[in-house]
Amino acid sequence: MQAKKQLHGLPSYKPGKPIEEVKRELGLSKVVKLASNENPYGSSPKAAEAIREVADQTAIYPDGYAASIREKVAAKIGVSENQLVFGNGSDEVIQFLCRAFLSPETNTVTADPTFSQYKLNATIEGAEVREVPSVDGVHDLDAMLEAIDENTRIVWVCNPNNPSGTYVGEKAFVNFLEKVPAHVLVVSDEAYYEYVTADDYPETLPLLEKFDNLMILRTFSKAYGLAALRIGYGVANPTLIATINPVRPPFNNTTFAHAAAVAALEDDDFIKDCVEKNTKSLKQFEDFCRKHNLKYYPSQTNFILIDFNRSGDEVFDYLLKKGFIVRSGQALGFPTCARITVGTDQENEELFSVLEEMLVSNPV
Numbered sequence: 590m591q592a593k594k595q596l597h598g599l600p601s602y603k604p605g606k607p608i609e610e611v612k613r614e615l616g617l618s619k620v621v622k623l624a625s626n627e628n629p630y631g632s633s634p635k636a637a638e639a640i641r642e643v644a645d646q647t648a649i650y651p652d653g654y655a656a657s658i659r660e661k662v663a664a665k666i667g668v669s670e671n672q673l674v675f676g677n678g679s680d681e682v683i684q685f686l687c688r689a690f691l692s693p694e695t696n697t698v699t700a701d702p703t704f705s706q707y708k709l710n711a712t713i714e715g716a717e718v719r720e721v722p723s724v725d726g727v728h729d730l731d732a733m734l735e736a737i738d739e740n741t742r743i744v745w746v747c748n749p750n751n752p753s754g755t756y757v758g759e760k761a762f763v764n765f766l767e768k769v770p771a772h773v774l775v776v777s778d779e780a781y782y783e784y785v786t787a788d789d790y791p792e793t794l795p796l797l798e799k800f801d802n803l804m805i806l807r808t809f810s811k812a813y814g815l816a817a818l819r820i821g822y823g824v825a826n827p828t829l830i831a832t833i834n835p836v837r838p839p840f841n842n843t844t845f846a847h848a849a850a851v852a853a854l855e856d857d858d859f860i861k862d863c864v865e866k867n868t869k870s871l872k873q874f875e876d877f878c879r880k881h882n883l884k885y886y887p888s889q890t891n892f893i894l895i896d897f898n899r900s901g902d903e904v905f906d907y908l909l910k911k912g913f914i915v916r917s918g919q920a921l922g923f924p925t926c927a928r929i930t931v932g933t934d935q936e937n938e939e940l941f942s943v944l945e946e947m948l949v950s951n952p953v
């Protein structure tokens with residue numbers, strides 16, 4: 590057998606360690622996972638209730654058109670139903686885009702460091718990946734523009750960026766869109782959209798009127814707390830959506846995801862409450878960093894990247910033994926950092942005291 594050559598030596602995605610595995614391995618009774626940017630407050634209770642209401646529908650294929658959630662999202666964000674494509678998480682929409690646009694003759698432009706799935710999927714399609722170094726965690730849009738040529742098919746703007754939590758402002762983004770050639774698709778990955786509080790964060794939906802080469806990605810996995818259900822979507826003009834639709838598997842979301850996402854969109858109070866708590870907690874993380882003279886990357890998300898001036902793996906190992914799973918920056922392009930998801934007040938307080946212990950007992 591011979592798999593396509595792009596797969597040779599390609600590592601598979603390493604997710605944050607599962608809680609149960611860590612408990613078993615280290616003999617801990619309580620483990621807190623702050624590694625995958627999940628919502629520490631779960632999801633709207635209305636979502637679980639909606640799933641229970643369709644719990645007897647396991648034998649029936651889901652609606653391949655995703656009519657219920659399509660209608661809901663279209664109304665909520667003010668676009669037409671034919672401007673939406675739903676994926677098994679927005680991860681799957683990234684896969685659709687790479688499959689539809691990239692091949693060995695083409696290239697794609699990303700920031701570096703950024704979300705790993707752009708490069709992975711592009712590599713599988715055989716495309717050249719042009720990774721443009723960021724400046725202090727922020728996309729260097731001018732340099733990304735320079736990297737574009739006639740064979741470029743997609744440029745990825747992760748906004749806010751994972752793993753740095755930083756963002757690109759409205760003026761810079763619009764200026765970028767105006768300069769990107771029309772043959773290049775610009776993807777604005779807005780997985781943390783709901784958490785953003787910056788006034789000059791770009792509101793991209795109105796830009797779809799003017800830019801046919803723009804695709805916006807959103808997800809129910811982060812603020813909406815539905816990561817287990819795997820549902821996210823892309824928004825673009827109807828022609829672009831029609832172009833990528835043949836790539837989408839016919840039943841790529843479950844009935845349960847549709848039902849839960851519809852219900853979640855009806856609970857604005859839940860999101861508002863989570864975002865308020867997150868904003869307050871982020872400030873506490875920043876205070877902690879200032880108090881201990883640690884550099885951090887200002888975050889518009891529900892995670893924060895902190896530079897501990899020592900190997901990120903060392904921080905990871907220390908915290909793991911104390912029952913906290915975080916992400917080492919080592920594999921994320923920030924070797925002396927750790928990326929930590931904002932938890933509940935109690936989780937954050939406990940984490941701060943463990944971190945304090947680490948800083949005092951093992952100074953660099």
Ligand SMILES: *Cc1c(COP(=O)(O)O)cnc(C)c1O
Pocket residue numbers: 626677678679680681704747750751778780807808809810811816819820821
């Ligand atoms: C979490 C995340 C996603 C993907 O989330 P799904 O669960 O697949 O919807 C996409 N982009 C970024 C930047 C993320 O952090």
